[in-house]
Every structure is written in C-alpha cells, then in structure tokens.
Amino acid sequence: MSVTGDSVSEGASGAGSGLGAYLRLLRLPGAAPLALWGVIGRAPIAMRSISCLLLVSAETGSLTDAGLVAAAMLLAQGTVSPVLGRTADRYSQRRVLLTACAAHVLGMTMLLVSIVLEAPLPVMIIAAVATGCTSVSFTSFMRARWAVMVDQGMLRTAYALESMLDDTIFLLGPLLVTVLSTAVHPAASLVACALLTLTGSIAVALHRQSEPTPEPTVGRGPERAIKVPGVRVLMLCYAGMGFQFGAVDVTMIAFAREQSSPGLSGVFLALISVGSLIAGVAYGAVDWRLSQARLLSVTTCVLTLGVVPLAFAGSSLMMCFLAVLAGVAISPGLIAGSTLLESVCPKGALSEGFSWLTSAGALSIATGTAVGGRLTDAFGSAAGAWAGVGGGCVALALSLVGQPVLSTRRPVTEATSELAVQEQ
Incomplete structure (x- = not known):
C-alpha cells in the first residue's frame, strides 16, 4: 500500500463511534471530494429509468413501450455490471470509468435520438441495451474505493455514509426528473443523467488516492x-x-x-x-x-x-x-x-x-x-x-x-x- 493510503488508514483507526464519526471520516485527506463526486456520478441511478419512462411515454404515448425500453436498459446493466467490475479489478477502475463513461454518453445519445425521432421499438431497445451495458455499478466502485481509503475501524462508517447518500439520491432524484421533464423538456432529465455520469466518472477516476490497486498475479489471473x-x-x-x-x-x-x-x-x-x-x-x-x-x-x-x-x-x-x-x-x-x-x-x-x-x-x-x-x-x-x-x-x-x-x-x-x- 502507498504511503498516502497508510496515513489515511492510521488516521481512521480508532475513530470511535457516535455521529462525530461521520465528520472525522470526511476530514480525512481526500474523503470529502470522493463522497461529493461519488454522489454526482451515481445520481443517475435514481433518475435514468424514470427519465426513460417519461420520455418514451411522452413521445410515443405508449406506457408499454416505455416499460420495455426501461426494462431492457436495467436488465443490460444488471447483466454486464459484474463484467465491468471484474475488468476494473484486473486493469484498474480508472481505465474502466473513463472508457465506460465515454461509451455511455454515446449510448445515451443514441437512445435520446431514437426516442425523439420515434424510431421503431426494436431500435429504441437496442439503444437502451447499449446504454445499460456501458453503465458501471458506481455504488460498487465507490465501496471498493472506501476500502482503500480507510481501515477496518472506520469502514462501517464509510459504508453507512454511502447508504445515507444513496437514500438521499433516491429521495431527490425522482423529484429532479419531474422538474426537468415538466419545466424544461421531457428529454432534459436524460441529458442531465448523461452529464452527471460523465462528470462524476471523470472526477472519481482522477481521484488516484482511493483507487484500488489491481491485484498482482503469479502466472494466472x-x-x-x-x-x-x-x-x-x-x-x-x-x-x-x-x-x-x-x-x-x-x-x-x-x-x-x-x-x-x-x-x-x-x-x-x-x-x-x-x-x-x-x-x-x-x-x-x-x-x-x-x-x-x-x-x-x-x-x-x-x-x-x-x-x-x-x-x-x-x-x-x-x-x-x-x-x-x-x-x-x-x-x-x-x-x-x-x-x-x-x-x-x-x-x-x-x-x-x-x-x-x-x-x-x-x-x-x-x-x-x-x-x-x-x-x-x-x-x-x-x-x-x-x-x-x-x-x-x-x-x-x-x-x-x-x-x-x-x-x-x-x-x-x-x-x-x-x-x-x-x-x-
């Protein structure tokens, strides 16, 4: 482990309990930026499928089509996510995040264009699958990073913070989608999802202090x-x-x-x-x-x-x-x-x-x-x-x-x- 990682772990040791544990966690070098960029990067988790439902139903008038497109995206993400995680463990999270976010923006653009132009349903589903396949499990990547940032004594607090942020995202995400879709344009919330994913992915990828080091191998993976x-x-x-x-x-x-x-x-x-x-x-x-x-x-x-x-x-x-x-x-x-x-x-x-x-x-x-x-x-x-x-x-x-x-x-x-x- 690097010198920086050791100092962080030592600072986390014996952090104790109580609500002050969250403040002690965020005072660790690099912890607050990691938490912030992590929120931005995974906010689309609570927004993407709802945004897709609203946009497809608004453009086509069919809730059935909207449900199929959203389901295709979610199923693709759930299926490919472990593969992306495995790739990150082998070649580094940074490479996967940077490559996946670029591909995700491209897939999201294809999805937006296909919906707005009212392309045939199979085309929209293919674009949704492409979007889902390029969506990394941001929550998973963040938890792996906290395991690098802090020692075992502070890890429970770090994971508790992550769960709190997840709950907050799922409280505010649907509200933000509704506001953007009604006050701006039905496509605005999907555009916001793409921008948030791009920004959060790049920022977390560049947070080298928390990046898990690929495990060295001896003659095998x-x-x-x-x-x-x-x-x-x-x-x-x-x-x-x-x-x-x-x-x-x-x-x-x-x-x-x-x-x-x-x-x-x-x-x-x-x-x-x-x-x-x-x-x-x-x-x-x-x-x-x-x-x-x-x-x-x-x-x-x-x-x-x-x-x-x-x-x-x-x-x-x-x-x-x-x-x-x-x-x-x-x-x-x-x-x-x-x-x-x-x-x-x-x-x-x-x-x-x-x-x-x-x-x-x-x-x-x-x-x-x-x-x-x-x-x-x-x-x-x-x-x-x-x-x-x-x-x-x-x-x-x-x-x-x-x-x-x-x-x-x-x-x-x-x-x-x-x-x-x-x-x-």
Missing part, C-alpha cells in the same frame, strides 16, 4: 469474487432483500390506488427512504459488539418483520407511519452486507464482488416488482406485502445458514502473500 462461498451467500441474501423491495414498492402503489389517492404512492415510497436514511445514520454511528455476520441476520429479521404490518394498514395515515417502519432496516442491512463483502472477498476482486451484489439486488427488485404486481392485481395490496415478507424470509434464512462462510475472513492468495513479503 486474479481470483474471481463469484468463486468465494461468502460472496455467493451474500448475493442470495441481496436477491431476497431485493425481491422484498420490489414487492413493497408495488404494495405502496396498489394501496394508494385502493385508497383512491394514487398521488400518495410517491409519499409512501419517500417515507420508506426516510426511515432507511434515519436508521442508516444511527446504525453507522454505533460501535456494534456483534459480528457483522450476526448483524446481517438481525437486520434481515427486522427488515422482514417491518413489512408484515403493511398487510394490515387500514388508512393512508397509518400507512405513512408503517412505511417509515418498513424502511428502518434497509440501510443497516445493506451496510452489514457491504462490510461482510469487504471481509470475505479477495482484496483484488472487490469491484467485481460489489458489482455482483448490486446486480443480484437490482435483478431481484425487477422480479419482486413483477410478482408483486400480479399478486396485487389479483388479490389486493396485502398480497404484495406478503410477497415481500417471503423475500425477506429467504434473505433471513440464508444469512443464518451461511453464518460459517460469512464469518470466514478474506482468502489470502499466493499473489497477496508475495506482495506482503515484498512490502516487508
């Missing part, structure tokens, strides 16, 4: 993250949680419709993020005595139990309170999962490992949305809530069964051992 049992268990846990998130989103929309107040669906979804944000701040400020593996089981249990009351909501006011309750364990669960991933994944495969978690969560959110939508259409909003409980139960069961592998520390490869000897 770096170890694959997907081959580590702990990573696979975490992927399945994230899939269960993602399914729950998708089903709960549909539940909120269906409940608002049942109350003859469809506009409240946005309020309910925002309140889930509020609960997650508040809980994330508190979770990251506490110096927990339980192991991260046990904390994952505790948080997934709370996450599952928090969704059960949604099936019994009797009024919009009650649902507002229950929505906050349902979001309380989201950030803590994801923080525990991120911290575990850092401990079980090979050091030279963190970008790939985090990308696998992101993809597993994203694809299962789509599945949960689809299943929840069918159930709510047939049996009402309560059925969607119970589907979400089912996803949470899967995550909880896997976190319990997987305790042995989740408690195993990162494997030490031959290359890593050789590097350690050289440093000594």
Whole structure:
C-alpha cells in the first residue's frame, strides 16, 4: 500500500463511534471530494429509468413501450455490471470509468435520438441495451474505493455514509426528473443523467488516492469474487432483500390506488427512504459488539418483520407511519452486507464482488416488482406485502445458514502473500 493510503488508514483507526464519526471520516485527506463526486456520478441511478419512462411515454404515448425500453436498459446493466467490475479489478477502475463513461454518453445519445425521432421499438431497445451495458455499478466502485481509503475501524462508517447518500439520491432524484421533464423538456432529465455520469466518472477516476490497486498475479489471473462461498451467500441474501423491495414498492402503489389517492404512492415510497436514511445514520454511528455476520441476520429479521404490518394498514395515515417502519432496516442491512463483502472477498476482486451484489439486488427488485404486481392485481395490496415478507424470509434464512462462510475472513492468495513479503 502507498504511503498516502497508510496515513489515511492510521488516521481512521480508532475513530470511535457516535455521529462525530461521520465528520472525522470526511476530514480525512481526500474523503470529502470522493463522497461529493461519488454522489454526482451515481445520481443517475435514481433518475435514468424514470427519465426513460417519461420520455418514451411522452413521445410515443405508449406506457408499454416505455416499460420495455426501461426494462431492457436495467436488465443490460444488471447483466454486464459484474463484467465491468471484474475488468476494473484486473486493469484498474480508472481505465474502466473513463472508457465506460465515454461509451455511455454515446449510448445515451443514441437512445435520446431514437426516442425523439420515434424510431421503431426494436431500435429504441437496442439503444437502451447499449446504454445499460456501458453503465458501471458506481455504488460498487465507490465501496471498493472506501476500502482503500480507510481501515477496518472506520469502514462501517464509510459504508453507512454511502447508504445515507444513496437514500438521499433516491429521495431527490425522482423529484429532479419531474422538474426537468415538466419545466424544461421531457428529454432534459436524460441529458442531465448523461452529464452527471460523465462528470462524476471523470472526477472519481482522477481521484488516484482511493483507487484500488489491481491485484498482482503469479502466472494466472486474479481470483474471481463469484468463486468465494461468502460472496455467493451474500448475493442470495441481496436477491431476497431485493425481491422484498420490489414487492413493497408495488404494495405502496396498489394501496394508494385502493385508497383512491394514487398521488400518495410517491409519499409512501419517500417515507420508506426516510426511515432507511434515519436508521442508516444511527446504525453507522454505533460501535456494534456483534459480528457483522450476526448483524446481517438481525437486520434481515427486522427488515422482514417491518413489512408484515403493511398487510394490515387500514388508512393512508397509518400507512405513512408503517412505511417509515418498513424502511428502518434497509440501510443497516445493506451496510452489514457491504462490510461482510469487504471481509470475505479477495482484496483484488472487490469491484467485481460489489458489482455482483448490486446486480443480484437490482435483478431481484425487477422480479419482486413483477410478482408483486400480479399478486396485487389479483388479490389486493396485502398480497404484495406478503410477497415481500417471503423475500425477506429467504434473505433471513440464508444469512443464518451461511453464518460459517460469512464469518470466514478474506482468502489470502499466493499473489497477496508475495506482495506482503515484498512490502516487508
């Protein structure tokens, strides 16, 4: 590790707990700029699909076409994201970020032109796939960078900060999309997404202090993250949680419709993020005595139990309170999962490992949305809530069964051992 990296780690050691931990984290050299540019680079995550839906529906008048185009983009991103993470681990994040952001802007331009010119649906879908394939998992890259910036004692706070910023983005992103699409032009929000991705990617790529160093190899490529049992268990846990998130989103929309107040669906979804944000701040400020593996089981249990009351909501006011309750364990669960991933994944495969978690969560959110939508259409909003409980139960069961592998520390490869000897 470089001298700069060592000094940062030492500064982070023993940072303690409490809300002041966030200030101590941001005072570390280079930490505040990294957090800022990370927010700018991943803001489009909460904007891109909604922007696509609004623009396609505005230009074609078809919500079906809009849904197909947005889904194609999301599925392509979820599929290719681990490949980009793997490439970053092998050749450096900087190269991948700079190359991908240029290709992404080109793909986004193709998508914008095809939609505005009302090209045939297959053309729009191809452009959407190109856009998705060039979208790096910015959240994954950022978490890998924080693992370089700080030591283990400060890492929980760093991941808590990331979750807080994610929640803030998902609170403000849809609002920004609505303002740009209605007050400026339906295409303005997609243009903003391209500019934000370009700016954030370049700035983070040039933040050399936090860049993970590609793992040195001895006669072979770096170890694959997907081959580590702990990573696979975490992927399945994230899939269960993602399914729950998708089903709960549909539940909120269906409940608002049942109350003859469809506009409240946005309020309910925002309140889930509020609960997650508040809980994330508190979770990251506490110096927990339980192991991260046990904390994952505790948080997934709370996450599952928090969704059960949604099936019994009797009024919009009650649902507002229950929505906050349902979001309380989201950030803590994801923080525990991120911290575990850092401990079980090979050091030279963190970008790939985090990308696998992101993809597993994203694809299962789509599945949960689809299943929840069918159930709510047939049996009402309560059925969607119970589907979400089912996803949470899967995550909880896997976190319990997987305790042995989740408690195993990162494997030490031959290359890593050789590097350690050289440093000594």
